[in-house]
Amino acid sequence: MDFLAKGTAITEPYYDSLLQKLREAIKTKGLGMLTKGVCLLQGNAPVHNSLIAHLEARSCGYDNLPHPPYSLDLxxxxxxxxxxxxxxxxxxxxxxxxxxxxxxxxxxxxxxxxxx
Incomplete structure (x- = not known):
């Protein structure tokens, strides 16, 4: 879990650090999930769709699932x-x-x- 301080924006560096923390948490608790592959479904927020976020997710070993522009199901x-x-x-x-x-x-x- 991560709670953002009041009045703070989610920036690319902050989001990248979250992806790294997620990787460490999965490594610690995930019982081999990283070797099986992790699919990451994100929203369409600009920070999620940035090139830096995609590169960081790839370097963490995540597969990015494409998110449709508007979908209640996802x-x-x-x-x-x-x-x-x-x-x-x-x-x-x-x-x-x-x-x-x-x-x-x-x-x-x-x-x-x-x-x-």
């Missing part, structure tokens, strides 16, 4: 993850960003494997 976070988190947070009041991050992290860690 945005599972928008239709599964985010509504579930929104429902969990409904009616809660948090004092600061750290508390919100803690709440969301705890919730994500308590979800069963088949949730993902």
């Amino acid at each position: 945005a599972p976070c928008d239709f599964h993850l985010f509504p579930s988190i929104k429902s969990f947070l409904e009616g809660k009041r948090v004092q600061d960003d750290e508390t919100l991050i803690s709440e969301v992290t705890s919730w994500l860690q308590t979800q069963p494997a088949d949730f993902y």
Whole structure:
């Protein structure tokens, strides 16, 4: 998990570092997934489609799946993850960003494997 600081934009160097962190996490927890191949489905954000991001993904050993310009079927976070988190947070009041991050992290860690 990675939480971006409030008011910070996702830049190419930041995104590249996320791809590298993902590779390390897969290497640590993935039980050989890197040798089997990892397919990366990203959105159409400019940082995802930049040449630098594609080169970094390739250097990490990822295959980039093409994403159509508009597809409801290929945005599972928008239709599964985010509504579930929104429902969990409904009616809660948090004092600061750290508390919100803690709440969301705890919730994500308590979800069963088949949730993902």
